Amino acid sequence: MMMKVLEGILGSPPWFRLRGSPAALLIVAPAVIVTAFAAVAGCGGTSATESSTTTTAATVEKSDIVLASTTSTQDSGLFDVLVPAFEAAYPQYTVKVVAAGTGEALKLGENKDADVLLVHAPTSEKEFVENGFGTERFEVMYNDFVIVGPADDPAGIGGMADTALALKTISVAEALFVSRGDDSGTHKKELSLWKAAGIEPSGAWYESAGQGMGDVLAISSEKQAYTLSDRASYLNLLEGLDLEVLVEGDKALFNQYGVIPVTDATNAPGAADFAAWIISAEGQAVISDYGVEKFGQPLFVPNAG
Amino acid sequence: MEIFTQSIAEAVRLVASFDRYVFQVMGLSLRVSGSAVLIGLVIGLPLGVWLGLSRFRGRGILVALVNTGLGLPPVVVGLFVMMMISRKGPLGFLSLLYTPPAMVIAQVILATPYITAITMSAVGSIPREVRLQAVGLGASRVQALWVVVKEARLSIMTAVIAGFGAVISEVGAVMMVGGNISAGGENKTRVMTTAIVQEARMGNFETAMAFGLILLAMAFAAVFLMTRLQGGPRSGWVKS
Amino acid sequence: MTPVEPMIDARTTSADARTTSTPDATGRLAAPALEATALVRSYGGVRVVDIDHLKVEAGEMLAVLGPNGAGKSTLFRLLALLEPPDSGLIAHFGSPVSHRDLAARRRTGTVFQRPFLFQGKVHSNVSYGLRLRRLPRAEIRERVARALELTGVAGLAKADVRRLSGGEAQRVALARALVLEPDILFLDEPSSNLDPGLRRRFRDDLRRIVEQTGTTAVLITHDRTEAMSLAHRIVLMKEGRVVQQGPAEEVYSRPRDAFVADYMGVETIWRGFVEREVDGLCTVLVSGAHVVEAVAEAKVGEEVGVAVRPEDVVIGCATRGEPPATSARNRWLGTVVSVRVSGPLADVWIDLDGVLLHAVVTRPSVLELGIEPGARVLASVKATAVHLLTDREEGYH
Numbered sequence: 001m002m003m004k005v006l007e008g009i010l011g012s013p014p015w016f017r018l019r020g021s022p023a024a025l026l027i028v029a030p031a032v033i034v035t036a037f038a039a040v041a042g043c044g045g046t047s048a049t050e051s052s053t054t055t056t057a058a059t060v061e062k063s064d065i066v067l068a069s070t071t072s073t074q075d076s077g078l079f080d081v082l083v084p085a086f087e088a089a090y091p092q093y094t095v096k097v098v099a100a101g102t103g104e105a106l107k108l109g110e111n112k113d114a115d116v117l118l119v120h121a122p123t124s125e126k127e128f129v130e131n132g133f134g135t136e137r138f139e140v141m142y143n144d145f146v147i148v149g150p151a152d153d154p155a156g157i158g159g160m161a162d163t164a165l166a167l168k169t170i171s172v173a174e175a176l177f178v179s180r181g182d183d184s185g186t187h188k189k190e191l192s193l194w195k196a197a198g199i200e201p202s203g204a205w206y207e208s209a210g211q212g213m214g215d216v217l218a219i220s221s222e223k224q225a226y227t228l229s230d231r232a233s234y235l236n237l238l239e240g241l242d243l244e245v246l247v248e249g250d251k252a253l254f255n256q257y258g259v260i261p262v263t264d265a266t267n268a269p270g271a272a273d274f275a276a277w278i279i280s281a282e283g284q285a286v287i288s289d290y291g292v293e294k295f296g297q298p299l300f301v302p303n304a305g
Numbered sequence: 306m307e308i309f310t311q312s313i314a315e316a317v318r319l320v321a322s323f324d325r326y327v328f329q330v331m332g333l334s335l336r337v338s339g340s341a342v343l344i345g346l347v348i349g350l351p352l353g354v355w356l357g358l359s360r361f362r363g364r365g366i367l368v369a370l371v372n373t374g375l376g377l378p379p380v381v382v383g384l385f386v387m388m389m390i391s392r393k394g395p396l397g398f399l400s401l402l403y404t405p406p407a408m409v410i411a412q413v414i415l416a417t418p419y420i421t422a423i424t425m426s427a428v429g430s431i432p433r434e435v436r437l438q439a440v441g442l443g444a445s446r447v448q449a450l451w452v453v454v455k456e457a458r459l460s461i462m463t464a465v466i467a468g469f470g471a472v473i474s475e476v477g478a479v480m481m482v483g484g485n486i487s488a489g490g491e492n493k494t495r496v497m498t499t500a501i502v503q504e505a506r507m508g509n510f511e512t513a514m515a516f517g518l519i520l521l522a523m524a525f526a527a528v529f530l531m532t533r534l535q536g537g538p539r540s541g542w543v544k545s
Numbered sequence: 546m547t548p549v550e551p552m553i554d555a556r557t558t559s560a561d562a563r564t565t566s567t568p569d570a571t572g573r574l575a576a577p578a579l580e581a582t583a584l585v586r587s588y589g590g591v592r593v594v595d596i597d598h599l600k601v602e603a604g605e606m607l608a609v610l611g612p613n614g615a616g617k618s619t620l621f622r623l624l625a626l627l628e629p630p631d632s633g634l635i636a637h638f639g640s641p642v643s644h645r646d647l648a649a650r651r652r653t654g655t656v657f658q659r660p661f662l663f664q665g666k667v668h669s670n671v672s673y674g675l676r677l678r679r680l681p682r683a684e685i686r687e688r689v690a691r692a693l694e695l696t697g698v699a700g701l702a703k704a705d706v707r708r709l710s711g712g713e714a715q716r717v718a719l720a721r722a723l724v725l726e727p728d729i730l731f732l733d734e735p736s737s738n739l740d741p742g743l744r745r746r747f748r749d750d751l752r753r754i755v756e757q758t759g760t761t762a763v764l765i766t767h768d769r770t771e772a773m774s775l776a777h778r779i780v781l782m783k784e785g786r787v788v789q790q791g792p793a794e795e796v797y798s799r800p801r802d803a804f805v806a807d808y809m810g811v812e813t814i815w816r817g818f819v820e821r822e823v824d825g826l827c828t829v830l831v832s833g834a835h836v837v838e839a840v841a842e843a844k845v846g847e848e849v850g851v852a853v854r855p856e857d858v859v860i861g862c863a864t865r866g867e868p869p870a871t872s873a874r875n876r877w878l879g880t881v882v883s884v885r886v887s888g889p890l891a892d893v894w895i896d897l898d899g900v901l902l903h904a905v906v907t908r909p910s911v912l913e914l915g916i917e918p919g920a921r922v923l924a925s926v927k928a929t930a931v932h933l934l935t936d937r938e939e940g941y942h
Contacts, residue, residue, distance in 0.1 A: 178486075183507040207488040210495070210503030211480070219484045222392055222402045242392065434661050437627050441655025441731065442674035442721065445647055456664060 065095045065270035068106075068114035070185070072213065073257075074099035076143075076232035076299055078290055085286045086277055093270050102185055109133055109262045116271040117260045118278075121185065125258045134260035135272075138279050141287050141300040142256045145189060147247035148217070148234055149175075149226035157226075163250045164197035171197075174205040176225035180216050181208030190228045193252060217241055230255065232299040235291065257300070279304035312514035316522075319515055327516075329492035330500050331523060337405055337483075337496060338473040341412030342420075345468055349417045350461065353424025354450055358436070371425065374418025379411075383481030386411040390482070403484040403494055411478035416468035423467060427460030428453050466528050473524055476502055497523070576639030578603040578729055578761040579624065584633035586619055593619045594630070595785045601729070601778075603638070606755055606762040608776030608793070610769060612808065616785040618733060621765045625731040626650050637729065651678060654722030658734040660714040662706040667698070667717050670706060674725045692724035693717075695754055712743040716750075723754065730755070730762040736771060748774060769809055773797060781805055798854070803934055806852045813903045814934065815851040819843045826928060832900050838874045839931035850934030857930035858904035860893065861923040862914045873925035877902070881920045884911060891916075895924055 073079070074097060083095045098105070098114060102121045108114040110133050118140065119125060129137045147157065147166055155175035157166040170177055179201070180187035194201050207225070209216050213233040220227040221241040234245070247253075259278055261271035277283045284302035291299035319327045356368055388394050390401040390410070401407045431453050439449040454461065476498035479485075483494035485503055495503075497520040504513035577600040586594040594616045601607040609617050622628045624635065626644045635642055642649035654674070662670050668689055675685045693699045696716040701709065709717065715735060722730060735751065736744045752775050755762050766772050772779050773793055780790040789801040800806035803814055817831035822845050829837045829851055837851055859873065879895040879902065891911045895902045902924055906916070916922065 181487075182503060203489040204491065205488070207486045207493065210485045210487075210499070210506070215484070219403055219486070432661065434657055434659065435663075437622070438655065438657055438661040439663075439673075440627055440650070441625055441653070441657070443647070443651040443653075443677050443725065445677075448677060452663060458664075 062092060062094050063267055063270060065093050065116060065267050065274055066098060066108075066114045067095055067116050067118060067274065068098045068100065068108040069118045070102050070105060070120065071099045072185070072230055072233065073118065073120070075213075076230075076236065078232075078287070078300065081290050082278070082283075082286055086274060086283070089277060089282065090270075090273055093267075093273065095274070106133075109260065112262060112265060115262055115265040115267045116274050117262065118257060119260075120255050120257045122256050122258060125260060129260060133263055135263050136275075137258045137260045138275060138304060140257045140259050140278055140304055141284075141302045142254045143300045144231050144248065144255060145186070145228055145253040146231050146234060146245045147226060148220070148229055148241075148243040149246050150224040150242065151244050152224075153244075153246060155226070158244075158246045160247050161250060163193055163247060163252045166247045167194060167197040168199060170226055171199050171201060171205075174203060176205050176207065176223055177201065178216050178220045178223065178225045178227045179206065179208045180213065180228075181210045182212070184212075186213060186228065186230060189255070193228065196252065217243065232291075235295045235297075235299060238295070256303075308511060308514060311511050312518060315511055315515035316518040320519060326487075326490075326492070327519065330495050330497055330516075331519065333405065333492055333494070334473060334496040334498075334520070334523065335527070337408045337479070338412060338416075338469060340409045341416050341472050342465055342469045344409065344413045345416035345420045346465060348413070349420030349464070349468075350424055350454070352417075353421040353464075354428050354454060356421065357425040357428035358450070358453065368425070371418050371421045375422055377415060377418065379415060379475040379477030379479075380481065381477075382411050382414045383478035386414065386478065386482050402482060403486060405483070405494060407482040408479045408494060408496070411482045412472040412475070415475060415478060416472045419468035419471055420461075420464045423464030424457070424461050427457040427464070430460075431456045462531060462534075466531050469527060469531075470524055473527070474498060474520065575603060576636070577601060578605070578638055579763065580636045580639075581624060582634045582636075584620075584623060584630050584635070586616075586623055586628075586630045588619075593785050594623060596620065596633070596787055599780060599787065599790065601761060601763055603761050604759050605777045606764060606775055607778050607780060608764045608766055608772035609780045609782060610766055610772045610808070611782035611788075612767060614784075615782040617765045617767070617782055619785075620782070621731060621733045621763070624763055625653060625655050627655070651725075652728040653731060654725045654727035654729075655731045656715075656718050656722045656733065656735045658738055660718035662709070662714055662717060662721075665706060666702070667693070667704050667706060667709070668702045670717055671702075671721045671724050673721060678725075688724050688726075689720075692720040695723060695757075696720040697750060712739055712747060715739060715747060719751070719754075723758070723760075726758075728761060730760045731765075732762060733765045734767070735764070737766070737768065751775060769797075781808060799932060800852065800934065803850050803852075806850070806932070806934060811852045811854050811932070813851075813853040813855070813901070815900055817849060817851050819845050819847045819849060819933075821845065827933065829933070835877065835897060835900060837931055838928045839933050840929045841931070841933040843933050843935055847935065852932040852934055853902065853926055854930065854932075855892065855903045855905040857926055858902060858906075859925045860895075860904055860906055860910070860914060860916065861925065874928040875926045875931065877924050879922060879924055881916055881918055881922055883918060884916055886911065895922060897924070 069079070079097050083097065086095060087093060098108060100108065102119050102124065105114070105117055105119050106121075106124060106128055109117050109128065117125075117128075117134070125134075125137050128134050147163065149155070149157070155170045155173035157169050160166040160169070179190060207223075209219055211219075213229060214237060216227055217229055217234065217237055218240075219225070221243050224242065226246070227243075231245075231248075234241070234243070259275045261268070261275045265271045278287075284304055287300050287302040288298050291297060352371075356364060356371065386407065387402065390396045390399060390407055392402070401410070435456055436449045436453050439452040440446075444452060479494075479496050480499045480502065483496065483499065485495050485499035486493040487495050497516055501513050501516045501520070504510075504516060579601040581596060581599045584594060584596040584599070585592060609620060611617050623630045626635070626642060626646065626649060629644045637649055637652065644650070663673065671689045671692055672685050675688060680688075689702070690699070693702055696719050698713055698716045698720065701713060701717070706714065706717070715738070719735065732751075736747045739747055748771060755775075764772070764775055776793050778791060779793045779796040781788045781796060783804060789796050789805050796805065797809050800809050800811060806814055815831040815835075815837070817829040817837065819827050820830045820836075821828040822843060825840055825842065827839050827841050827843050829839060829849060831837055831851055839851065843849055877897045879897040881893060882896045882901070883894045885892045886908055889908050890905055891908055893904045893906055893911070893916055895904060904924060910916070914922070
């Protein structure tokens, strides 16, 4: 939770995440701060679902399902459609989403503070199930990372199919590259990609921001630098960014999500029902539709079963 | 409790080993906040003297604005400065975002109200007769104002210290307009506070805490030095 | 500028000598050091200062006297060019000046009620004005030393101002103004913040210094003793206006009205009617019974105030018959009501069958004459010492 708290207080969103004129932003800003503190006070991270629970005028006895996931999944906005769809199908449940880092989400499962997990760290997930903390792991979907950069593409990596080659080209050209540098999942992914390319990035062209994805995208846009981003974050912030997708589609850039009902969960039936629903044709359809309307392309590719 | 002793040990180790990274970050903190306070003094001192000594229509509004400035959230200032100097902002052509000058600009906005407000009340509390007395001895308007400033120097030094303390410990603005960037082992815009946030986010609480202790020690040393500089406590103007 | 002649305890004569040299005589011998005409200053719609005309001759000390709230300090700030009047003219030595005129201001020096020394050492305070005037270092050093010597604080040059006593601080403040060798020195209640003992010494020194240097000075004070002991001429103010101005002795001995008389310390003021007037000698009937003779100009039948200064009353022992040899025309028998001894003098109040007379006598004579409550005494006053107040607008006590 610590990370989330700090992000709430300190991880200020770049201005272009907010819509409206600059003047409006100044008025909005204090509100942003207030909500950030509210999130801290409420330490449960339930805000994403609260509005949707009131829409179902249910007469049935309701029970809560605590879903632990990652901040980037929450930031993608997927839960805003996924949770209402599930609750429409199963009116007896209310889903509470707790967004944390991957490691912390798994920890929540271990401690049975969560009923079901939706995370994207296959190796750790498999370990989690093998250690008996989860009943089973189902593949749900994947999203992908992209290498984005300025339109004029000084290193000339646009359209390359091989991520390793693209990274090598950037390093040879010493074109500015902004790294998350914060030990996050994305940062680890980036480091593994550099490793696969056989390069240890260093030098003035390789900048480390130690900040979140949104901040790093903002910095890259301002500096007209390259960076590695998950597609969802990039698309969400697209409007304010002067960055284009230059490398995509390589298998190495994929990010597999899995769903795991927690063993002996507080709401075991709910966890099982959620897992079953999300890999069902109905759940998979919601995933494949998400983002099409807004971005003209899906953000996640369903691949259950 | 263990984390505290470990942090203290880590802080001592980092400083004692002259860790290059740590010293670069410390140096940038001091440079950015020091310049911000100096520039803030250049703006805030005359402004504070003016607001403290003159009476005119609309002064109340200006005073209220300055006092509001004391409570400016650094993130809001960061946001504002970012908007102004971003590539799409009105001052984008200057290419200042994510550079130390951008951080100085944001901190100037944060420090100036402190210096202005305290100067204002400091010169306001110097008896009017001190200025009259200077005028009566042949001082020009400006020379007489300078006498008042000199008489209020203790409080003005307090203003500088308060302003420095406020900016060296703020993180919202420098994070936004600085970006906490280091590159190829060279520090670019990372200061103590943003480094603390980063270390904490990465779960390196011990290192974060060690940085925090170093920041505290730095702030203390700077304040101590400034206090010594002004030559100990002084009574105000002499009464009889 | 007229050089000041050495003065031998002749304030009135020297003041008179100067008066003869004023411009309204045959020709312009010398313009007054300071002249103010139609000076008005209002705060919030109230006229705090409203002066038709006021002048200070070169080498003279003028005291502006009056109670609190009379507008003295405002007048001080106007005259010293510290703030502008709403209207009116101020001239130094015949040339109009204003608060914007830095050169004119730099020919003056000011001392306030409180010393308001600047933080630092005594010498840096005293050298302040000279440094503003960009004088050579050596000259500054020499003049500062001289000013400190003059004001009797030579030993304190290197002292921190925080360590000074009240008296020392005010002396430093005086030195700070005198070191400028100003054409006009402005003093706003310079001694009123000092303890009584210090005040007298400060006053004595101030007189000595002003006489020694021949500086023209304007002294603001609410203390008539200070005004009388220092000034050649007195301007008495009330509610922003000048009530009386003239040589100190004249204002003291010939108050224009009851207010002036009261303020100048005349405690005995009776009401009466002029019964007879022969060659400037008036006979006044007070309370229908007492006859008072006075050398004054008054019309028969006119209602007047009769003022008798306490020190002009001579007391003799009634039972021993004749009072001390005196040519006094007024002799009244009365009973002592109250005696208050303070220092070498004693205030005595005598009941003259219904009216009270205030007298000041020396302490030895109190003992010698057996003056105590209930004693019968004979009080006598010269006709020339009785002053008739003819201002009908003023109410008498």
